[in-house]
Amino acid sequence: MSKIDEIEPPLVLKSKGSLHPINQTKDYILDLLSDIGFNEVHGPEIETEEFNFDMLNIKKSHPARQMHDTFYIGNKNSVLRTHTSPVQIRSMLESKPPIAFTSAGKVFRKDDDSTHLPMFHQVEGIYIDKHVTFSNLKGVINYILHDLFGSSVEIRFRPSYFPFTEPSAEVDILSENGKWLEILGCGIVNPIVLENCNIDSKKFSGLAFGLGIERIAMLKYGVNDIREFYKSNLDFLSQFK
Amino acid sequence: MKVAYKDLLNFLLEKPSLDLVSNKLFQLGHEHEIHNDIFDMELTPNRGDCLSLLGLARELNVFYGMKKYMDIYDGNIDELDIKFENLSPNDCPKISFLEIEIEDEILDYRSYLEEYFLVSGNNKTNFFSDVSNYISYEQGQPTHCFDANKIFGKLVFEKKICNQNFSTLLDSEINLKDENCIFTIGSEIVSLAGVMGGKSTACSRKTRKVLVECAYFNPEAIIGKTVKYNLNSDSAYKFERGVDIESQERVLRRFIKVVQDHAQIKSIKLKIFNEKEYKNILLPINVKEINNILGITINEETYLDYLSKLGFDIKDNIKVPSYRHDIFSQNDLAEEIARVIGYDNIDIKPINLEKAKLDKSEKVEGIKDLLTEKGFSEVINFPFTKANDEDKSIIIDNPLDSNRKNLRTHLKDSLIENLLYNERRQKESIKIYEISDVYHNENKIKQEKRLGIIISGKVDENYIDYSNDLDFEYLNKILNGDGEATPFIIEEISRDSIKTKKKNKIFYTEILIDDIPERFSENVKSDRREVNFIKFKQVPEFPLSKRDFSFSIIDPKKYYEVLAHIENFNNQNLKKHFIFDFYKNEKSGEIKLGVSLVFQSAYKTLSENEIQNTISILLKPITQLDGVSIPGLEFE
Numbered sequence: 001m002s003k004i005d006e007i008e009p010p011l012v013l014k015s016k017g018s019l020h021p022i023n024q025t026k027d028y029i030l031d032l033l034s035d036i037g038f039n040e041v042h043g044p045e046i047e048t049e050e051f052n053f054d055m056l057n058i059k060k061s062h063p064a065r066q067m068h069d070t071f072y073i074g075n076k077n078s079v080l081r082t083h084t085s086p087v088q089i090r091s092m093l094e095s096k097p098p099i100a101f102t103s104a105g106k107v108f109r110k111d112d113d114s115t116h117l118p119m120f121h122q123v124e125g126i127y128i129d130k131h132v133t134f135s136n137l138k139g140v141i142n143y144i145l146h147d148l149f150g151s152s153v154e155i156r157f158r159p160s161y162f163p164f165t166e167p168s169a170e171v172d173i174l175s176e177n178g179k180w181l182e183i184l185g186c187g188i189v190n191p192i193v194l195e196n197c198n199i200d201s202k203k204f205s206g207l208a209f210g211l212g213i214e215r216i217a218m219l220k221y222g223v224n225d226i227r228e229f230y231k232s233n234l235d236f237l238s239q240f241k
Numbered sequence: 242m243k244v245a246y247k248d249l250l251n252f253l254l255e256k257p258s259l260d261l262v263s264n265k266l267f268q269l270g271h272e273h274e275i276h277n278d279i280f281d282m283e284l285t286p287n288r289g290d291c292l293s294l295l296g297l298a299r300e301l302n303v304f305y306g307m308k309k310y311m312d313i314y315d316g317n318i319d320e321l322d323i324k325f326e327n328l329s330p331n332d333c334p335k336i337s338f339l340e341i342e343i344e345d346e347i348l349d350y351r352s353y354l355e356e357y358f359l360v361s362g363n364n365k366t367n368f369f370s371d372v373s374n375y376i377s378y379e380q381g382q383p384t385h386c387f388d389a390n391k392i393f394g395k396l397v398f399e400k401k402i403c404n405q406n407f408s409t410l411l412d413s414e415i416n417l418k419d420e421n422c423i424f425t426i427g428s429e430i431v432s433l434a435g436v437m438g439g440k441s442t443a444c445s446r447k448t449r450k451v452l453v454e455c456a457y458f459n460p461e462a463i464i465g466k467t468v469k470y471n472l473n474s475d476s477a478y479k480f481e482r483g484v485d486i487e488s489q490e491r492v493l494r495r496f497i498k499v500v501q502d503h504a505q506i507k508s509i510k511l512k513i514f515n516e517k518e519y520k521n522i523l524l525p526i527n528v529k530e531i532n533n534i535l536g537i538t539i540n541e542e543t544y545l546d547y548l549s550k551l552g553f554d555i556k557d558n559i560k561v562p563s564y565r566h567d568i569f570s571q572n573d574l575a576e577e578i579a580r581v582i583g584y585d586n587i588d589i590k591p592i593n594l595e596k597a598k599l600d601k602s603e604k605v606e607g608i609k610d611l612l613t614e615k616g617f618s619e620v621i622n623f624p625f626t627k628a629n630d631e632d633k634s635i636i637i638d639n640p641l642d643s644n645r646k647n648l649r650t651h652l653k654d655s656l657i658e659n660l661l662y663n664e665r666r667q668k669e670s671i672k673i674y675e676i677s678d679v680y681h682n683e684n685k686i687k688q689e690k691r692l693g694i695i696i697s698g699k700v701d702e703n704y705i706d707y708s709n710d711l712d713f714e715y716l717n718k719i720l721n722g723d724g725e726a727t728p729f730i731i732e733e734i735s736r737d738s739i740k741t742k743k744k745n746k747i748f749y750t751e752i753l754i755d756d757i758p759e760r761f762s763e764n765v766k767s768d769r770r771e772v773n774f775i776k777f778k779q780v781p782e783f784p785l786s787k788r789d790f791s792f793s794i795i796d797p798k799k800y801y802e803v804l805a806h807i808e809n810f811n812n813q814n815l816k817k818h819f820i821f822d823f824y825k826n827e828k829s830g831e832i833k834l835g836v837s838l839v840f841q842s843a844y845k846t847l848s849e850n851e852i853q854n855t856i857s858i859l860l861k862p863i864t865q866l867d868g869v870s871i872p873g874l875e876f877e
Contacts, residue, residue, distance in 0.1 A: 004797050004830045010804060010820050012703045017617040017672065019609060019770070021777075028772040030599075037594025045678055046635070046686050061461045068468060072638040073648075078686065080637075100594055106624075106678075112641050119623050127592060134579060135536030135590035142589055157584035159270025159576065161285035161567075167534075167576030169584055188534060191572055205534065220774040228780070232620040232659035234668050235780040241773070 021240040022121055022229055025217040026104050029123045032147055036140070038102040038125050043087030045106055051086035052079050055196045056164040071108050071118075080108035083210065084124045085164060092197035097204045098129035104213075117226060121213035126189065128199060128206035134167060134188055137207040141171055141186055144209075148216060149173055156180060165208055166190045181219070184211045242292055245360045246278040248353075248379075252298030254306030265304050269580045271297070279360055289482025290564040293381030299564075303550040303581050314497035314509075321510035323452075328399035330516035332422050332462040333434070336398065337489040337513040340389055341369075341497065342450040343504040351502050369444045369451040372499050374475075381564075382455060382484050382492040383476035385432060389450040391442045394426045398434065400462065405430060410443035415470045422462045424454075435463040435480040437472055455493055457486040485564035486519050521554075522561040527571060534575040536590055537582070547581045548574065604757050605676065607764035608692065615719055616701060617672040617694070622655035624648045624679070633681045648680050652693030652751055657739065660695050664743050667785045670699040672711065676754065690754040694720075695734075697747040704835070707821040716748050728756050781843045785816065786852055790860065792834040796868025800832050806863050807836060814855045816841040 030040055052058075053065055071080040087103035104123040112118050127140070138157065145155055154174035162168045165187025172180040186209035191201035214226050221240070223229070228236055246259050257265070259278060266273055271291060272283040282297075290296045298307050321340050327333060347368040357375045358365055365371050369386040377383045403417035407430045417423070417430065424432040432438045435458040444451060463480040467473065490513065497509055528541040545555050554560035561568045568574065579587060609619070625645035628634065633650055640646035649655060652675050663671050674694040681687040696716055700706035709715075713731055720729040734747040794800050810818050815838060822835025838859065840852050847855075861876045863869055 004825055004827055004832070007797055007800055007825055007832060009823050009825075010704065010834070012705050013819065014703065014706075015616040015670070015701050017613040017615065018619065019613060020619040020621050022621060023619060024770070024772050027770065034597040034599050036592065037597050039597040040600040042600075044688055046680060046688070061464045066465055066468065068639075071640075073635055074638070074686075076638060098594075100592075100597070110639065110641065117623075118625065118641055118645075127594075131533065132592075133534060133536030133590065134575075134584075135588050136592050138584075138587060138589045139591035143591065157587075158267060158272075159285075159580050159584060161270075161287045166570070166572040167579050188572060188575075191570060221777045223777050230621060230623065232622065232662060232673065233666065233780055234618055234663050234671065234673070235666065236777070237618040237620065239775060239777050 015238075016241050018237050018240045020229075020237065021217050021221055021223075022213055024240060025220065026121055026123060026213050029144070029148075029211065029213070029216070030102055030104055032144060033102050033123075033125055036143060038100045038127070041087055041091040041101045041103050042105075043081075043084070043090050043103060045081055045108070046073060046078050047081040047086045048078055049076075051089050052081050052083075055089045055193065056085055057190050057192045057196070058163045062163065069110055071110055082109055083107050084122045085208075085210070088124060088126045088208075089193075089197060092126070092128070092194075092199060097199060097206075098127075100127040100129075101125065115226060117214075117230065120226075122210055123213060124208065124210040126206055126208040128189065128194070128204050130204060132188075132205045132207050134207075137169075137186055137188060137209070140207060141184070141209060144211075145171070145173060145183065148220065160185060160187075162187055164190050164193050183215065183219075184209055186210070242282045242284065243360050243362065244280045244282060244294060244297060244378075245356070246275075246280065248294050248356075248360070249280075249297060249301070252294060252307055253301060254308060255304075257305055262301065265301060266297070268583045269300050271300070286482055287567040289479060289484065289566065290381065292479050292482065293377070294379045296381050296564070299552050302552075303547060311491070311495065312498055313491060313494040314501060315494065318494075318497075318509050318511045321512035323512050324395040325512075325514065326395060326397045327514060327516060328397060329422065329462075332400050332459050333398055333456050334459075334517040335486050335489060335513070335515050335519070336454065336456040337493060337511065339453040339455065339493045339496065340450065340508070340510040341453065341500055342389075342507040343500065344449070344507060345504065346446060346449075347503050349503075354499070354503070367444045367446045367448060368503070369448055369453070369500075372496060372503075373453070375499060376492060376496050377475060377479065380488065380492045380495060381479060382488055383435070383479050384492070384496065385438050385454045385476070386444045386448075387431070387438065387442045387452040387454065388444045388448045389452040390448075392426065392431075392452055396431070397425045399423060399425065403430070407433060408440040409433070409472070410438045410440050412440065413472075415472070417470075421466070422458065433466065433470075433472075434458060436466045436470075436474045436477040453493065453496060455489045455496075457484055457489070483566035487563035489513060519563060521563060522569060523558040524561065524568075524571065524574060526555070526557075526559055530571045531575045531578055534572055535579055535587060537578075537587060539578060539582075544578060547578055551577055551581070553577075602754070603762035603765050604759055605692075605754060607761035608757060609676075610766050611719065611761065611764045612672075612674055612694070615672070616670070617674050620656070620659050620673050620675050622652070622659070622675060622677070624677070626654060628654060633683065635680050635682050635686065650679055650681055652677060652679065652691055653695075653734075653749060656693050656695040656749065657734065657747075660697055660747065661739065661741055664697070664741060667787070668698065670701055670711070672696050691751055692754060692757065693749070693751040695747065695749045697743075697745045702817075702819040702821070702837070704820050704823040707819075710745060711748065712746060713748055716750065720750065722760075728752060728758055779843065781841055783842055783844075783846045786840040786847060788838050788840070788852070788856065789821070790836050790838065790871050790874065791822070792832075792836060792863070793870050793872055794832040794834065794868060795830065795870075797830065797832065799866050799869050802866060803834065803863055803869055807834075810838075810859050812855050812859060814840050814842050814847055814851060815859065 084103040091101050102125045107122050156172040157169045160168045160170040168187035171184050175181050189206035194201040273280045373384045400422045407417050422434040423430045431442045458480045460481050467477045528544045552562040626649045627644045634647040676692050696711040700709040721727040729750045731750045817839045824833040
């Protein structure tokens with residue numbers, strides 16, 4: 001029989017906070033890649049055209065360089081980086097192969113509609129060494145996707161085009177509803193890019209890949225609308241504990 | 242680009258099924274959808290050579306063979322006496338003009354021409370322009386048709402700075418600005434080269450004599466014009482991606498053949514202006530390098546056979562066809578082989594590197610861990626703002642709009658916006674933070690990583706913390722500790738400048754990451770966080786309704802029963818519940834519990850009736866317990 005002085009108060013339930021789901025996903029992928037030898041490198045979000053485009057073999061005439069696709073700053077002196085690849089360029093210039101880098105963070109494109117945002121996040125990886133092949137690229141991509149989506153997920157590589165890789169590929173996974181979903185872009189580093197970074201392309205070759213973090217987070221968490229991540233709605237954010 | 246399966250088969254030796262063709266196009270890297278046996282192609286920008294029936298057939302030749310002949314006019318053609326001057330051969334190294342005169346107006350089209358309009362969805366305009374469009378579909382080479390009887394004087398191709406109105410053949414008036422490649426007669430612009438012809442020299446249904454211009458324009462000369470002048474041009478799309486500089490005579494002979502299929506031709510004249518001799522790219526035969534790039538073992542015979550079937554001319558070297566503007570190196574050739582083999586058929590080989598050390602700032606991770614434990618949520622905001630911080634903010638040359646023309650110099654405004662957003666959604670306890678780079682313009686661009694924290698409302702939703710407001714002391718204790726130096730400067734933000742009726746005080750702090758004390762590194766729980774990829778639930782936008790109830794329990798034996806009931810509250814209209822008050826009166830033996838119920842539907846705004854019904858479902862069983870009541874609340 002309970003007496004009043006024996007009554008225990010209710011449990012004090014403390015609300016736990018949450019890390020942003022995009023940062024959680026980013027960190028997860030970075031951790032995953034560090035396990036197979038990729039070191040994280042950092043770089044500025046405001047870049048020169050040289051590092052954002054020229055060094056990556058993106059020609060002056062490439063549509064991505066048009067004012068309607070890229071944010072320019074200071075009378076076209078700089079750009080808001082359109083990908084995290086320039087971070088890798090800077091790191092390659094400062095290092096000698098073998099090297100394996102990841103770069104992650106915010107990138108910017110001049111888009112703003114229901115499926116595209118002017119800012120989103122990428123994780124990119126690059127590995128330069130002797131005898132790096134397309135088979136190795138497939139090995140790395142399979143490792144990432146099997147970890148993220150399960151070892152039985154069906155993966156499809158198909159040819160694509162990026163100025164900084166050759167051959168280039170886009171990679172799809174087969175979703176539960178039988179549709180192929182585009183997940184990432186990758187390829188063998190274009191020898192022009194290696195030479196731009198003072199790496200002898202006769203001796204060394206490399207693989208590179210890039211993932212859109214929002215895309216991965218949407219699939220992993222089942223979020224249908226990319227804009228949800230940036231409303232800062234506590235009802236949304238508090239779910240990712 | 243839309244391509245009919247039936248038309249494609251006409252170019253192939255074998256007759257593969259629609260599915261097989263689709264699979265092979267995917268394998269070769271040509272994405273598409275299929276509707277009514279029509280491929281809607283989405284080609285990568287480096288493969289302008291595939292923007293035609295011929296181009297796709299050349300690709301499929303490696304699997305199904307391609308017919309070697311093409312039905313072209315192979316008779317003699319007189320030389321055209323045309324007054325033409327090319328003032329910018331770098332932008333147009335080769336151009337041809339064909340003049341055809343026919344007897345009568347063409348009223349009926351042959352089936353292949355008729356069907357082209359069904360496939361492409363284009364409207365017919367006039368016979369010669371229709372043939373031109375068909376040729377572009379079939380051969381990939383755009384041509385432009387001038388009404389020959391409207392050409393008076395010397396035709397000049399030039400690149401020049403313009404500030405002149407131009408009437409297009411589609412009847413739109415555009416103001417040409419800056420540098421453009423144009424065709425002129427005298428002072429009149431008669432065509433925006435490679436993009437769209439002019440109205441004054443356009444063909445009509447009455448045109449019997451046409452001057453067909455067939456050119457190679459350097460992509461750089463064309464890129465950006467359609468966007469700049471808001472024009473929709475299939476020609477520009479192809480020129481931007483590169484056409485075949487060596488195809489002009491073949492294309493024009495094909496043009497004549499199609500005209501011949503429909504009309505009695507009175508005369509044909511042709512003139513080709515070749516300003517620069519085209520030289521094919523030559524690459525050494527090196528199958529070993531191909532194998533090294535791909536990680537395969539293909540023999541030289543098979544390698545060269547594949548390349549040959551893709552149109553490469555193999556002798557001592559590999560001669561790249563004139564229509565392939567994307568092949569310069571052994572890596573490009575490796576991609577050709579990989580496409581033919583199929584990317585999915587290349588073996589998988591893992592890399593073998595030592596595990597890398599995680600590169601994370603321990604004090605940043607430490608403060609994140611601490612804030613998470615204290616119930617703070619991390620947010621990420623866009624950097625765009627209209628606030629111009631005393632000319633220190635960086636201005637975007639081409640902003641999305643005038644409200645987003647600067648980059649933020651601090652995090653405060655974004656976090657205030659986040660706070661107000663959540664207050665409008667009736668959040669009673671708001672604790673959020675952001676870690677982000679911001680930029681200043683101080684002679685040069687200065688980058689700073691900052692942490693911003695904002696709080697307002699109740700400390701937490703439990704009976705200890707609900708009666709306490711988030712305030713200076715709360716934040717100060719978390720961040721600055723007791724009796725230590727205080728690097729975190731906490732300010733109260735006045736609500737006067739914020740459009741809000743709320744009265745809760747707002748406290749804010751912002752600090753450079755570099756200035757965060759090292760002691761926060763001690764909070765790091767591990768170098769790696771476990772990520773729980775939960776399945777998120779859609780956040781309803783319908784309004785919340787909150788009801789507070791005070792339970793009086795005079796029989797202590799029932800206390801735990803009441804708690805169990807509360808713990809197990811579950812209803813689709815109940816968003817959440819929490820105990821905000823607990824009191825036991827030792828003298829009277831009465832226990833009081835304050836319980837908040839927060840209602841919200843995922844589907845609609847709840848009516849008062851629906852809320853009352855839910856309250857009844859949840860609370861009635863408790864009030865039926867002996868010795869338990871909710872003063873002021875009775876159920877029927």
